[in-house]
Amino acid sequence: MGRAFRWLIPHPLLTLLLTVVWILLQNQLSAGMLVFGIILGILIPWGTSIWWPDTPKGFRAGRMVFYSVIVIWDIIIANIQVAWIVLTVPNAKLKPAWIVVPLELRQPEAITLLAGTITLTPGTVSADLSDDGHELLVHVLHTDDPDAVRDEIKTRYERRLKEIFS
Numbered sequence: 207m208g209r210a211f212r213w214l215i216p217h218p219l220l221t222l223l224l225t226v227v228w229i230l231l232q233n234q235l236s237a238g239m240l241v242f243g244i245i246l247g248i249l250i251p252w253g254t255s256i257w258w259p260d261t262p263k264g265f266r267a268g269r270m271v272f273y274s275v276i277v278i279w280d281i282i283i284a285n286i287q288v289a290w291i292v293l294t295v296p297n298a299k300l301k302p303a304w305i306v307v308p309l310e311l312r313q314p315e316a317i318t319l320l321a322g323t324i325t326l327t328p329g330t331v332s333a334d335l336s337d338d339g340h341e342l343l344v345h346v347l348h349t350d351d352p353d354a355v356r357d358e359i360k361t362r363y364e365r366r367l368k369e370i371f372s
Contacts, residue, residue, distance in 0.1 A: 216255045221247035269370045276366070277323050288328040291348050303352040304333075307342045307359050316371040317342070323363050330355075 215221050221244070228243035229235055291300070311317050317339060321332035324344055334343040349355050 215248055215251070217251040220251045223247075224250055264372050266370050266372075269366070273363075273366050273370060276362070277326065280327050280362075284328040284330075288347065291329070295348060300348050301350060303346045303349050303355070305344045305346060305352045305356050305359075307344055307356050307364075309340050309342055309364065310360075311364060311367060311371070312339070313371050314339075316367045320359075320363055320367055324359065 224247035225240070225243035228246055229239055232239050309317060309320075311320060317335065321335065321342060324330050324332045324342075329347040331345045332342055333345050335341070336343075344355075344359065346352065346355050
């Protein structure tokens with residue numbers, strides 16, 4: 207039964223999430239919308255499962271929740287900081303910088319999460335990943351010390367992601 211269930215529903219949590227999102231997008235709860243949401247929730251993961259990478263080994267969901275809280279807090283603070291920069295720093299005095307962040311992470315999922323975290327945080331953008339996957343190029347809107355930004359990314363985000371994916 208387990209093998210047949212996995213073939214029919216390759217990713218049960220994603221199926222549930224897609225069903226809930228479908229109902230929320232439709233803004234109405236009816237039997238028809240629920241059934242159609244379940245159908246979408248089964249077909250989308252089933253149709254895309256051949257492109258999924260293997261499940262990361264050693265993923266720690268509890269630490270991921272804590273990491274998410276930190277990222278949300280950082281996004282709020284960075285929004286305030288960027289708004290302050292935009293309102294008070296003249297363009298001529300902006301100090302943008304390109305920073306190369308050497309990576310200790312090796313799992314593609316962890317590197318993607320780090321790049322996404324950097325891009326989600328206002329004032330920074332992940333621009334490129336080196337061909338060997340060992341360096342991430344980041345653009346910063348305004349900084350006096352690029353090395354401090356690099357060190358903060360490594361200690362605040364990369365260290366925690368290493369704990370999550372170890």
